[in-house]
Amino acid sequence: EKRKAFWSLRLGLGIWRRGAISYDSEDQTALYIRMLGDVRVRSQVGFEPERRGSHPYLYVDFRTLHSRPEAARPVSARNVRRLLSFQRYLHSSRFFHGIPANNPLGYILDDDFTGQAKLMLQKVGNWNFDIFLFDRLTNGNSLVNLTFHLFNTYGLIELFQLDMVKLRRFLVMIQEDYRCQNPYHNAVHAADVTQAMYCYLQEPKLAETLTSCDLLLGLLAAATHDLDHPGVNQPFLIKTDHYLAALYKNSSVLENHHWKSAVGLLRESDLLSHLPTEDRLNMEERLGSLILATDISRQNDYLSEFRTHLDKGDLCLTNGGHRHFILQMALKCADICNPCRPWKLSKQWSEKVTEEFFHQGDIERKHNLEVTPLCDRQSNSVANIQIGFMAYVVEPLFVEWSRFSDTRLSQTMMSHLSLNKQGWNEGRDKQEASSSRASEEQRTPATKDSNSKVLPQGSKGS
Numbered sequence: 001e002k003r004k005a006f007w008s009l010r011l012g013l014g015i016w017r018r019g020a021i022s023y024d025s026e027d028q029t030a031l032y033i034r035m036l037g038d039v040r041v042r043s044q045v046g047f048e049p050e051r052r053g054s055h056p057y058l059y060v061d062f063r064t065l066h067s068r069p070e071a072a073r074p075v076s077a078r079n080v081r082r083l084l085s086f087q088r089y090l091h092s093s094r095f096f097h098g099i100p101a102n103n104p105l106g107y108i109l110d111d112d113f114t115g116q117a118k119l120m121l122q123k124v125g126n127w128n129f130d131i132f133l134f135d136r137l138t139n140g141n142s143l144v145n146l147t148f149h150l151f152n153t154y155g156l157i158e159l160f161q162l163d164m165v166k167l168r169r170f171l172v173m174i175q176e177d178y179r180c181q182n183p184y185h186n187a188v189h190a191a192d193v194t195q196a197m198y199c200y201l202q203e204p205k206l207a208e209t210l211t212s213c214d215l216l217l218g219l220l221a222a223a224t225h226d227l228d229h230p231g232v233n234q235p236f237l238i239k240t241d242h243y244l245a246a247l248y249k250n251s252s253v254l255e256n257h258h259w260k261s262a263v264g265l266l267r268e269s270d271l272l273s274h275l276p277t278e279d280r281l282n283m284e285e286r287l288g289s290l291i292l293a294t295d296i297s298r299q300n301d302y303l304s305e306f307r308t309h310l311d312k313g314d315l316c317l318t319n320g321g322h323r324h325f326i327l328q329m330a331l332k333c334a335d336i337c338n339p340c341r342p343w344k345l346s347k348q349w350s351e352k353v354t355e356e357f358f359h360q361g362d363i364e365r366k367h368n369l370e371v372t373p374l375c376d377r378q379s380n381s382v383a384n385i386q387i388g389f390m391a392y393v394v395e396p397l398f399v400e401w402s403r404f405s406d407t408r409l410s411q412t413m414m415s416h417l418s419l420n421k422q423g424w425n426e427g428r429d430k431q432e433a434s435s436s437r438a439s440e441e442q443r444t445p446a447t448k449d450s451n452s453k454v455l456p457q458g459s460k461g462s
Helices: 002-013 028-036 077-084 086-096 111-121 131-137 142-153 164-177 187-201 212-224 234-239 243-247 253-269 277-292 296-312 320-335 343-366 382-404 408-443
Strands: 015-018 021-024
Touching: 111 131, 111 142, 131 142, 131 187, 131 343, 142 164, 142 187, 142 212, 164 187, 164 212, 164 253, 187 212, 187 320, 212 253, 212 277, 212 320, 234 243, 234 253, 243 253, 253 277, 277 320, 296 320, 296 382, 320 382, 343 382, 343 408, 382 408
Parallel strands: none
Antiparallel strands: 015 021
């Protein structure tokens, strides 16, 4: 009876909550999502499965696409710290009761991690920042801690009078809505992109001209740019008639979903509810414009516009429209900057994204769909994919970014890109040589050793 009363009240108020989207009953787009069964439940037990029949592709559960069955094993020390930490409980209690502390990160990190994580955050603007190490030091909370720190560094909490509890809740919801089963498109990738975005925001041309609103939107867009990514690409959603493809009419399907999910979390957390409605809606639209710019299928359009501006020399960052365009380009660079990182980091990202591609190809093959060439593990390798990606996508973009911002950072990125291309080329050459030798050995029949008494198999003496 209590449950019925609760839902009657929710229905009467016209309020619905489904996954990362909050909306009222007059929002037709959101109603469409609800009718088609986008019913994610944020909890420790996982997600409620999609309603069968929401799209014809019945046999793939996108929410568990990259999950792996785990054998029973002893609870790790990391999980003990994550679940049972008294220090975390104490910090959380103090935080939510409004008790101040000298160190804002103390609310979020355990004491045994705070020192090491703080040392790393002192160098958060370093291009060699190891996000994998930082994620381990923060117990898997790299996105929350990094973004909170950057908000604090820029003074955005005070400038926009953000409620600390709401900000914390918002960041936690963002991190939760990234699917940890994805090898690549997960919260660690979002944290890495946010750190890269901070490096670009610190570049002289941007640091001297960007407004506080630009900074806020740049960091928010970086943190949410792949929110609730399903681990498959847009063509996959289109050819399987997924409801998101129908909802967004096969245009920037994933990017629209990331944007709408981010707006849903902003509204659910009430983070910006104290701002005038017009300003809040304007920020949501600008956030969407930034996230939509990460659509790789529109790469050439943005690159062509960027190149034209640079050729004409007409970019004026006192102009709000031009500043927004540069933020779009900065986010695009941050999103695909992995090949411009040091080899140790770049190689890990390359392997993770390729693993995600190959998972999609395996699903396509299993269900007799046309296998996306990039996702075919039988005809592709990490090296081949990365060499092509660097040559046709990454290098053209970063060459133009270096024209715009010819700084030490740009030179460092181009240097790493060149070294990483060389590394993958050498690896591919070795792999091909090894494969060639193996094939040659299989084709060449064994010959008799003059000093051996053992005759080759199949000879007359055998």
